[in-house]
Amino acid sequence: MSAGIDADRVTALSLCWRIERRDGVTVALTDHDQDLVVGETTYRAAPGMTPSAIVRAEGVQPDTMEAKGALDAAAITARDLGAGRWDAARVVMLAVRRDDPALPPIALGEGRIGEVEMHDGSFTAELRGAAAALERPVTEATSPSCRAQLGDARCRVAMAGRRRFASVVASAGEVVTLDRGEPGANAYGDGRLRWFGGENSGLESAIVASAGTAVTLRHTPPFAIAAGVLVEVVEGCDKRIATCADRFGNAANFRGEPYLPGMDLLTRYPGA
The missing domain is CATH 2.40.10.170 (Thrombin, subunit H)
Known part of the structure; x- marks a missing residue:
């Protein structure tokens, strides 16, 4: 394939971001200078949005990248970033042929917004891919308090009336x-x-x-x-076994080890 065709394909591509906040608000942006309609979604022109190099690894290293952009009064504001509205928002990235947006887009990856920095009217957001979940511990550590969240699948307390x-x-x-x-x-x-x-x-x-x-x-x-x-x-729940048993009647589902001896057992001596 000639270098001219390669360059043609590269310059004809535009990057698109779909950002889904935890409160249900969704923002779709593109680095093109005009709005692009991909499927049923309209990606608004945001030429100031620029991604870093996208790192996609074949091994177990987490996929990461950064996106930089100008703070915008209508889309992403310093006020909302500071308030945490964009924390852990889901980001889906696509590459689209801007001369023919009806063609199937190229999926570049997706992840969640991690660390965000703001300076001089712009922001930098770290995007952590799905493989970043592999950094979490495989098993839970023991604890005297319950590790479940009130009302989740492990706790099983009905939250309808709470x-x-x-x-x-x-x-x-x-x-x-x-x-x-x-x-x-x-x-x-x-x-x-x-x-x-x-x-x-x-x-x-x-x-x-x-x-x-x-x-x-x-x-x-x-x-x-x-x-x-x-x-x-x-x-809420203070995650103590007494609260679980007396207030919720749910001691059978308590996810902690309140009676497990602690590290102080090693320092005890006869007669102490």
């Missing part, structure tokens, strides 16, 4: 006052609060403790909280 909607009455720092009380003492402690309205909509906050109508968040929400905003509060 999620409640409420409206914000007032807020001060990490403390948010709701228009309805908790079902029991510290029922929302170690739980989650999901924002369904206001500037924090789509974000999730960890709850440290609850008392009556007040919940204390682990961190102050990134944006201002207006009275009347709708939220969902989800009960």
